[in-house]
Amino acid sequence: MNHILLIDCPDRKGLIFTITQIVFGANLNITSNDEFVDRQRNHFFLRAELAGEVQPPHLVAQLQAVLPPEAHIRLVPERKKDIVVLVTKEHHCIGDLLLRHEYGDLNANLLAVVGNYAELETLVARFNIPFHFITHEGKTREAHDAEMAQAIQAYNPEYVVLAKYMRVLNPQFVEQFPNRIINIHHSFLPAFIGANPYKQAFERGVKIIGATAHFVNNELDEGPIIAQNVIQVNHAQSARDMAQAGRDVEKIVLAQALKLVFSEKVFVNNNKTIIF
Amino acid sequence: MNHILLIDCPDRKGLIFTITQIVFGANLNITSNDEFVDRQRNHFFLRAELAGEVQPPHLVAQLQAVLPPEAHIRLVPERKKDIVVLVTKEHHCIGDLLLRHEYGDLNANLLAVVGNYAELETLVARFNIPFHFITHEGKTREAHDAEMAQAIQAYNPEYVVLAKYMRVLNPQFVEQFPNRIINIHHSFLPAFIGANPYKQAFERGVKIIGATAHFVNNELDEGPIIAQNVIQVNHAQSARDMAQAGRDVEKIVLAQALKLVFSEKVFVNNNKTIIF
Amino acid sequence: MNHILLIDCPDRKGLIFTITQIVFGANLNITSNDEFVDRQRNHFFLRAELAGEVQPPHLVAQLQAVLPPEAHIRLVPERKKDIVVLVTKEHHCIGDLLLRHEYGDLNANLLAVVGNYAELETLVARFNIPFHFITHEGKTREAHDAEMAQAIQAYNPEYVVLAKYMRVLNPQFVEQFPNRIINIHHSFLPAFIGANPYKQAFERGVKIIGATAHFVNNELDEGPIIAQNVIQVNHAQSARDMAQAGRDVEKIVLAQALKLVFSEKVFVNNNKTIIF
């Protein structure tokens, strides 16, 4: 099984040589290799795909011995990620994910869908994926989020995907999944932060609208951006027309972001991403 | 000479019939026709290109007689607009406009360039266009803007184009040219309003940057948007790289917006535009 | 119920006046209106949305009385179209159409899916749409096409959609549905006509790939183009990677084209389309 080696550490001369020496010594072949140095932070990032008989703990130990002590070293097998998806009422993103999952295009095991409304239960059931309906009605945000978290944690997912989950998650929830929650926001962030971005876009009279997939942190719509895309609109389109046109962008951008994250091609570097 | 008929008025049934009846009665041919109704305001907009022997005052009077009294009716000959361009130090937009003007692609007579720095005088002189250097140093904004306005008004331009003029214009200046000042802003508005948008974009870690051409009113970067476009960027690009990449978008978007405005294809509808 | 009026005829002065006079006389309101004149053919095209008490046969007769005898006049109610979809093995386009149909986003009644393979039967059944498996094995093209046509005609559809139906249809089939068969081709036509366009694109080393939705006529991949879109690719992508990346473009372009056709926004003008 192929492995992906992910390293980030303070930059210094000779890092690529140091790392590839260990890899070559372990008789492994690097089939793909990417590096980036953030010159502002003087920080080095490397992603390498390794073919051959990888012995993970041994290889990581060898790398730790020669790299700076602050180095983060991850060696992950190339395999599907376990995910849980959160939804509210809109079908387009979850529908697209269900289809991709069904046909092996998602690079993930979609373990369950959790919704704060019951609307999407039928759709999810058609693809034989468990659906959990956890209403927020009559509950505090904290109580509801805790109930959601419990349902999610039962599946022990590597990532939580917000496929048009239309509620803000509280800090206790977010902290359980650091850089492991991915959201699709229906605007070209940082334009139109917050509620009703299509209405805001219509009222401002923009000629282009977009969507943004990002990791969720505790600042609303402020997490590291993974992918963005846009389409042109015009004066003849209502806010509702823009929302409809935006759906296709949303589902495609979310799928692109998930593909990148699930392939271990995304480093979070402070509040930004590095995409290899 | 062909004419363009521009009408906006409260909507009511039969407006197209009413208008085309007059046009047909005047023995004119409509070679192109566009209408739009803003359903929120219940307001009608029409742009028609007329071929034939147009008698402007007579035709407008005939239309006034049959249209609602609030109707705005304009009948303009198809000809180049007179413009003055304002610049600071950056060459890419003014350079592009000078080339288009030289080869008849701008649909305008570029009467003069006014700069608050002298840097671009040589470039402008190469194309035999008058350049006025009016420094802002040692002057209040009001005094400088008044001096600029005086220099501009001497040319009696129909439009003032801000081709990377990097100063805010005061209300007295703006009011002299209502919906006749066109600016290119170096971001995808409303993202990154204000100073240093490329630095803001870099720091936010966006994956797409853009440019926005808009009419100038007294709210900074809030005027009606005419045209926008974007390009993809990535983590490896510095704020400076983004600025460089953005220049091509800026010059193309500005030229697109000017082409639309100078062809009388843009209605301002409250704080938005209708583009036919 | 609103109606859409579609007229094309040889151009002459006063056509808009002539038409809107009849419409106004019938006490109808034009809520949207588009015209185009093909100057090469000197041919006029109009699409108007009419609100009010439309009396179709009477209105068409009135229009016929005043328009040139060659005029094509259609007056269609604003309602969903009846369609049948043809597939082979690929799931992405039919999956997307099934989701849109399920949630009322397709502006069509998807009556049945017909496949020359059985692979997609399960998916289609999940959405409770009839699936007809009609193998081409052991049959001549003519015999197979005739069998397909018979199955399709039983539903009396207004449009036949080829959602990655990977066989050429013979002229007898095509002639049964003139300008009523819509295909999605997996290249940016006219580049890479014929088989394996992604392989062709990979071998040519293009930097952009695309998809084309078009009406089917009897010249392979030569019918009138309705919609096209593209995405960027690079040297690191194999033909297979390009095919995977292209799927999202294919499904979005097909959906865009269907939305335009089903809203009666597409005129076929010789071998080209006019899109209002």
Next chain:
Amino acid sequence: MNHILLIDCPDRKGLIFTITQIVFGANLNITSNDEFVDRQRNHFFLRAELAGEVQPPHLVAQLQAVLPPEAHIRLVPERKKDIVVLVTKEHHCIGDLLLRHEYGDLNANLLAVVGNYAELETLVARFNIPFHFITHEGKTREAHDAEMAQAIQAYNPEYVVLAKYMRVLNPQFVEQFPNRIINIHHSFLPAFIGANPYKQAFERGVKIIGATAHFVNNELDEGPIIAQNVIQVNHAQSARDMAQAGRDVEKIVLAQALKLVFSEKVFVNNNKTIIF
């Protein structure tokens, strides 16, 4: 002065280690590094930016000693390229290049412009660049091309840029500049190869047009593609309108391609390019 190291050779295990070992031993810092392996050809490509005291002949000799004998090793200083530009009558590409050159944005020394018509002499003279008018009238293609080549070779350029040079160059000319002639073709190749691509695009009724920058070899419009881009068009645009709209794409795509080539970011790999 920084240097760029460019290596391509048959792939084998440990190449990155082998190369970085030499670089590290020479006390150089790799500030940017890209690799690619063409799996079909089993061929390895590397581009590295080196900071430090580079001793070119010594470093290359060290690398040759450890790399496969078929390896191509180039070590080039980071500096502007010397170029000559060929033109016919159209101004938009050469105008854009002159502006970029004037302001140091082209990463090249534009030594001279050679035209087979005299139209652009005035424009070029405004930027104080030598212009050579070499008419093709009354000459065989071979004689004209030989005269052009002689004028060009006098400047000893590293690259020849065809900025809308509208004549086919004969093989003797092309062979003098292998992978060193860059052309901008006014279509989205391989669509609309040959003459009048905008007319072809208009007649086919495409919804998107484009431009392609490519190296020139002896098959017309078949050389390795460097960059492509597109814009949307519609039924209302004539072939002439499309040509006008296409000009902006042409000039931007050509500039993008030149930036890539002049930064040594382009490998030619058989008839395709690898862009780092």
